[in-house]
Amino acid sequence: MTSQAVARQSGFAHELFLHTSTDEMLDFVIPFAQEGVAAGEPTLLAVRAATAAAVLNGLGPSPYLTVLPVIGQPGRPASDLRATDALLADYAAKAPRVRILNQEPIVPAEHWHEWRRLEAVVNLALAHHNAWGVCLYDRHTLTAEQANDLCAMHPLMWSGGQHHTNNRYQDPAEFISKHANAPPDSVEQTAPTVELTDPSPATARATVTGCTQHSGLPVAEVEGLILATNEAVVNAIVHGKPPIVLRIWTQPDQVTVTVTDTGTGPTDPFVGLLPPDTAEGRGLGLWISHQLIHVTHHRHPDGYTIRISANHGDEPGQDRADSR
């Protein structure tokens, strides 16, 4: 398949490139950008500084070329999706087609579950954009299973110097349904710091607040944890089945909350990733939680567990819970 054929596709052309060297990567990125600029298409490169420098060195500045920071914070897939959607919508207002390439971050193993859900749902959530989106991964940073997952989530692939229709691509809804259950965090095998049965939302909020005091966690993480815990307990009361058990583990670098009830949990495979069609629709609260904090879902023989984890961020200078 030629570049022109890919570029002419309507909807979102979601392509994967697993590169094994910097040269190989640049051999793809520079022509991708050159062709986009030559065609007068807004061409967005969300790449690391070294890649940006190499591209700009080879290509020079252009009004059609925009270099952005890498998109993607592992643990915030819904937030990444919303940001990308907004970015494409902004450019779609200026041009009929957009090119976007993202040099994907290295995804820690504990975030891979949500990351692959993101890569799968992108095919649906961004389908209304006429855009060519390339996901660029360093093959050396991926396990074989992760590489297989990525192959299942991209309908197009670049390999052997060509664009291919990917026959390993799977239906996103089926793929996500198969991978609905997040693996447990090892902390869940230990005794929780706090365990409450059938707490009210107010009690749950107060307990989480108490557990995060002096934690040193970023304020935004603590606020997200409290809000998501409230949402989980409210959902368990309204939609789940008692008993509802709130567990909290406090560790030096992380506070983990789980809320378990004996119901079936949300049935929407895209829970948390896609907002409901209307503000009154079910799932808005979970979508908001996913925007703010790392959330996973797990169904098991005893019911359903939602896990919420607050971590230290990487950004220097952010407000922290013990400095308020």
Next chain:
Amino acid sequence: MTEWWVEPSSTGRSRADHVCWPFRHHDELVAVVRGYVAEGLAQHERVVGYLPEEHLPDMEEQLTGLGRLDQYVERGQLQLQATGAIARMDQPVDPPQGLSTLTTMIEESLDAGFTGLRMFGDMTMQMADPARRAEFVHYEHLADRFCLDHAYTALCAYDRRVLGDATVAEVACVHPVAHGGLSPFQLSATGPTDVALAGSVDRFSAAHLTTALQRIGVPEPGETLMIDTVALEFIDHRALLSLDQYATGRQGTVELLTVPSIVRHLMELIPLRAVRLEETP
């Protein structure tokens, strides 16, 4: 953890305080009132108490333990009256008339050389009749505004056994501070038309917030209600959407001042038509 709007003590009160005090037993109310009355007398305020007629003799007897009580009564500094003297149950709640009466009482207190008027009242029966409830909550809010610029201190007592906690919460929430924490949030007057919202509003209390605003009567159609949220501990998206729907229905808008950062984030994520952040110049 005790929130500042959950008042643990009836004493330590000062001018403009407007406290809600739910109680379970008359003895409990007597104990609360004793300290409140003694403090007012010591501050040379006129103290007026309103109680159901059947409880007046007992309260008078219980207060005799206060030193120089006869002198206070004799010179008109302490007055105990039947609740019916200020709130007649055979007539509709009349907030303007109620405030006019209060104004007169304060003027008389100041003219008599006292530093202000300190009132307490068992207002249980005003909330007992569902038909009077909305208008009485409105009156309580107007009294809260009245407190802001008058030499007036008030303690409003409500019997939890008669009303039930849910009904007490309906009126407790329009006091700046309340004993017992029956309402998760407090709406208090901050100026001629605006309010402050403290505490928490979630899925289970969102409707109570809009009911309280409706009874207060804000925002007026075409007008903007400013809500200071500096003491707002928590609000979820459902409460914000509920507030938005309410304001839209009244053809008014709500502007939130000094919002916590999490509320700012929430407002970026949900579609709101009539609720917005304070406009910064």
